Amino acid sequence: MISLQKVNQLYGGTQILWDLDLEIARGSVTCIMGRNGVGKTTLLKCLMGLLSIASGSLTINGEDFSRRSAESRPRAGIGYVPQGRDIFPLLTVEENLRTALAAGRSPGGVIPEKIYDLFPVLKDMLQRRGGDLSGGQQQQLAIGRALVLQPEVLILDEPNEGIQPNIVKQIGDVITQLNQEEGMTVVLVEQKLGFARRVGREFRLMEKGRVVASGPMTDLSDDLIARHLAV
Numbered sequence: 001m002i003s004l005q006k007v008n009q010l011y012g013g014t015q016i017l018w019d020l021d022l023e024i025a026r027g028s029v030t031c032i033m034g035r036n037g038v039g040k041t042t043l044l045k046c047l048m049g050l051l052s053i054a055s056g057s058l059t060i061n062g063e064d065f066s067r068r069s070a071e072s073r074p075r076a077g078i079g080y081v082p083q084g085r086d087i088f089p090l091l092t093v094e095e096n097l098r099t100a101l102a103a104g105r106s107p108g109g110v111i112p113e114k115i116y117d118l119f120p121v122l123k124d125m126l127q128r129r130g131g132d133l134s135g136g137q138q139q140q141l142a143i144g145r146a147l148v149l150q151p152e153v154l155i156l157d158e159p160n161e162g163i164q165p166n167i168v169k170q171i172g173d174v175i176t177q178l179n180q181e182e183g184m185t186v187v188l189v190e191q192k193l194g195f196a197r198r199v200g201r202e203f204r205l206m207e208k209g210r211v212v213a214s215g216p217m218t219d220l221s222d223d224l225i226a227r228h229l230a231v
């Protein structure tokens with residue numbers, strides 16, 4: 001459903017993505033993995049239209065998105081949880097969730113109750129300011145916000161970075177639930193091998209701006225880990 005072909009991307013004169021090919025199947029949970037600086041975040045930003053690609057193609061459900069702006073993604077059913085969460089610290093939890101409604105096809109509307117079923121803590125804290133939440137709660141808020149428009153695809157950039165273990169487990173369970181019960185397609189950048197193995201069904205390993213190995217998670221061998229992940 002998502003296909004990148006021969007994608008090249010540059011920051012000024014520095015090329016980060018090199019003829020990158022990537023296929024994401026509908027209904028899969030795919031972990032993008034690789035050492036620091038190989039271009040994982042850059043890849044997600046290109047997927048989201050936050051960075052423009054110099055050449056190559058990006059198609060979503062067969063439609064060409066290579067040149068479309070970031071605003072097109074929520075309307076195409078794609079939700080995004082950026083690295084570092086990017087919630088609004090001075091807005092309340094409810095206001096943070098509402099900001100996502102504005103990006104939809106028909107601005108306005110209501111926050112789906114489902115979000116509070118997935119993350120009950122958000123309901124308890126609706127009137128608290130985002131900045132007063134713990135890191136784990138902020139991450140739950142960022143994921144909740146990405147789910148407000150009920151996307152078909154959820155893209156997450158290191159959702160577990162700097163988060164306590166019990167919330168990491170909860171986030172993993174939510175991803176599995178969304179995938180298994182709603183058929184949501186999930187793409188995540190993940191550094192934690194244990195989490196990737198538990199939650200991911202597919203892996204893509206990156207090295208120097210390219211995908212160099214891919215397959216079902218059960219094929220992620222010790223040899224591949226030693227070659228492309230170990231520091």
Ligand SMILES: Nc1ncnc2c1ncn2[C@@H]1O[C@H](COP(=O)(O)OP(=O)(O)OP(=O)(O)O)[C@@H](O)[C@H]1O
Pocket residue numbers: 011014016034035036037038039040041042043
């Ligand atoms: N705004 C920018 N301008 C110039 N170079 C950048 C910019 N953002 C990232 N880079 C560089 O692009 C390369 C890839 O960065 P990217 O964040 O995509 O890697 P990553 O695999 O996600 O790494 P990490 O795991 O550390 O987040 C790095 O060398 C980084 O320094």
